[in-house]
Amino acid sequence: MIKERNTKQKQIIYSALCTLGHPTATEVYEYVHEESPTIGRGTVFRVLGAFAESGRARRVHLRGSDERFDATTSPHYHARCRVCGRVSDVFSTELAHFLAATNTGDFCAEEAEVEFRGICRACSAEKK
Numbered sequence: 001m002i003k004e005r006n007t008k009q010k011q012i013i014y015s016a017l018c019t020l021g022h023p024t025a026t027e028v029y030e031y032v033h034e035e036s037p038t039i040g041r042g043t044v045f046r047v048l049g050a051f052a053e054s055g056r057a058r059r060v061h062l063r064g065s066d067e068r069f070d071a072t073t074s075p076h077y078h079a080r081c082r083v084c085g086r087v088s089d090v091f092s093t094e095l096a097h098f099l100a101a102t103n104t105g106d107f108c109a110e111e112a113e114v115e116f117r118g119i120c121r122a123c124s125a126e127k128k
């Protein structure tokens, strides 16, 4: 019974993560809480952490922002709009190859996080 409830909660949290894109744990909690007030903050944080451990989601760290979660786990990078703050995905095999081939000296790099900062299309259209 408890197991079933946990599965249901995980599904709700996972679908919120997919809908929101690159939310912080707090954003997921607020979103989930609207629909399912019985799901507590602790549960949301714990479940997101478990997703990250199991590879179902990954943690994203952008400059000056709380940790975010991402349901897209294939290699990609992020672009963040300095006006609306929206985070979008950038897929670049060239960049992935470049980073993988980069000599980091004595350091064994396991991953690299790249953040592009600028202005999104919607915000740049609004400015004109």
Ligand SMILES: [Zn+2]
Binding pocket: 081, 082, 083, 084, 085, 086, 119, 120, 121, 122, 123, 124
């Ligand atoms: Zn924008």
Ligand SMILES: [Zn+2]
Binding pocket: 022, 070, 072, 076, 077, 078, 088, 089
């Ligand atoms: Zn992403």
